[in-house]
Amino acid sequence: MRIKNIALACLLTMGFAYAEGQLTAELQGAAGNQEKQIDGLIAKIGSIGYETGSVNKHIETFYFSKYKEKGVEMISFFPLVNKEKLRPLLLANPDFGAYAPFNFLVYKTLDKKTDDNTWFGHLSADTMLDIIGEKNADTRKDFTSMIASYDALVTTELKPTQSKKFEHSKALPSNGLTKFVKKFDKPDDLEEWIEEFVGDHDGRFAKRNFIIAGFMDFKFEFDDMELDFDKYDAYWVSSLCHFEFSNSIFNRGKPEAGMFAPCSVYFYIPKGSNELHVGYASVDNWINALNFTDAKRIEHMKAIDAEVGEVFTAMGFTSVK
Numbered sequence: 001m002r003i004k005n006i007a008l009a010c011l012l013t014m015g016f017a018y019a020e021g022q023l024t025a026e027l028q029g030a031a032g033n034q035e036k037q038i039d040g041l042i043a044k045i046g047s048i049g050y051e052t053g054s055v056n057k058h059i060e061t062f063y064f065s066k067y068k069e070k071g072v073e074m075i076s077f078f079p080l081v082n083k084e085k086l087r088p089l090l091l092a093n094p095d096f097g098a099y100a101p102f103n104f105l106v107y108k109t110l111d112k113k114t115d116d117n118t119w120f121g122h123l124s125a126d127t128m129l130d131i132i133g134e135k136n137a138d139t140r141k142d143f144t145s146m147i148a149s150y151d152a153l154v155t156t157e158l159k160p161t162q163s164k165k166f167e168h169s170k171a172l173p174s175n176g177l178t179k180f181v182k183k184f185d186k187p188d189d190l191e192e193w194i195e196e197f198v199g200d201h202d203g204r205f206a207k208r209n210f211i212i213a214g215f216m217d218f219k220f221e222f223d224d225m226e227l228d229f230d231k232y233d234a235y236w237v238s239s240l241c242h243f244e245f246s247n248s249i250f251n252r253g254k255p256e257a258g259m260f261a262p263c264s265v266y267f268y269i270p271k272g273s274n275e276l277h278v279g280y281a282s283v284d285n286w287i288n289a290l291n292f293t294d295a296k297r298i299e300h301m302k303a304i305d306a307e308v309g310e311v312f313t314a315m316g317f318t319s320v321k
Contacts, residue, residue: 021167024289025259027105027121028160034118035074038106041157042078048149053079053101053239054214056262063251066243071110071251074118075258078104079214079239085146087227090218090235092139095132095177097237097266098281101216102128102147107255117162120154122147123259127289131176131281166256170288178309179279180317186274194234197276204311205240213262214239235268240280245304248297260286265308277320278312 030037042052057076064070079101089096106120125144134140154160187193202212217236222229229235239262249257265280283305292298309319 021169022171023124024127024166024168025121025123025256026163026165027119027256028154028158029117029119029162029164030158030160031117033074033108034106034120034158037158038076038078038118038120041154044153044157045080045150048153049082049084050080050150051083053081053216055079056213056241059246060251062243063247067247067251069247069251071253072255073108073110075105075107075250075255077213077258077261078106079262079264080104080122080150081216082146082150083218083221083225084227085142087218087222087229089139089143089146091229091231092136093132093134094232094235094266094268094277095134095279096139096143097218097235097268098132098177098264098279099123099128100218100237100264100266101214101239102264103259103261104150105256105258107250107258109255119164119256120158120160121259123289127172130172131285133176166290168289168291170291172288173282173284175321176281176285177279178282178305179277179320180309180312181278181320182276182312182315182317184274184276184316190233190269194236198236198238201238201311201315204315208307208311209244210240210242210308212238213241231271233269233271233273234276235266237264237266239263240265240308242304245301248300254290254292257286257290260289276317278317280308 045051055078059075059077060070060072081101086096086100090100102122104120104122106118108118109115125147129140129143215238219229219232219235241262246261263280265278267276267278269276283301287298287301
């Protein structure tokens with residue numbers, strides 16, 4: 001009888017753990033509109049080695065202007081990067097570029113009766129690490145520590161009074177990144193070749209209603225800082241966004257999905273190579289990590305995601321499985 005009770009207790013415990021799922025993110029909140037406090041926080045991130053990319057504030061105004069929809073009171077994206085702590089991670093694994101920068105999301109819903117709070121946060125460190133497929137315990141620890149330093153500043157400056165967890169019952173995709181590679185003839189002037197490539201890239205995406213929401217040339221940045229980054233002849237990250245796509249999600253009941261945006265698309269050329277590599281987190285991560293179930297919405301999300309691959313294929317890239 002005692003053995004049966006123990007077995008039943010184990011099964012109940014296992015079932016409870018399964019029902020809870022795995023953590024996607026834990027957002028923190030504070031009452032009212034915290035925009036001024038958020039601005040104060042961002043002004044201090046340099047004290048811990050962080051900086052922002054191209055800040056994208058009040059995206060809801062663009063949604064309303066373009067689509068005449070207002071589903072949130074406020075939603076803003078703050079792409080964050082700590083270049084010095086990120087450098088050894090990029091040298092160890094170029095796929096860290098998928099979260100270089102990572103997005104600090106801030107939003108407030110229109111529901112002032114039951115949720116008059118500003119929510120802020122980002123994907124958990126483990127979620128980001130699992131999406132890029134990082135297995136090394138040391139680099140996982142270093143990345144987590146880098147993220148934790150920012151979270152500590154958030155707690156100090158914003159003094160959150162509540163939190164809410166987002167958990168997923170489905171496993172994240174086994175291959176969380178979409179990757180392509182393109183062989184090219186080595187040019188006499190690599191910088192000029194890259195400049196022409198970036199212009200072509202941006203133009204092609206603009207024709208499909210994507211926008212470039214940020215750009216960081218890490219090779220240039222580290223050379224300028226006189227820090228070794230010789231493993232790569234080039235390394236840059238472009239932040240990709242699609243307003244119709246994001247409006248259909250963030251502005252229609254899923255503002256928390258903004259944790260995944262903008263999408264960091266990273267490019268690199270290994271030293272001495274004639275191959276340009278590109279990678280980014282697939283939309284399947286969004287779907288699984290935030291438990292999307294609406295079939296039409298998922299179909300639309302995957303269709304927009306497929307367009308990204310179509311552009312790269314048209315530019316001469318081949319898929320890396």
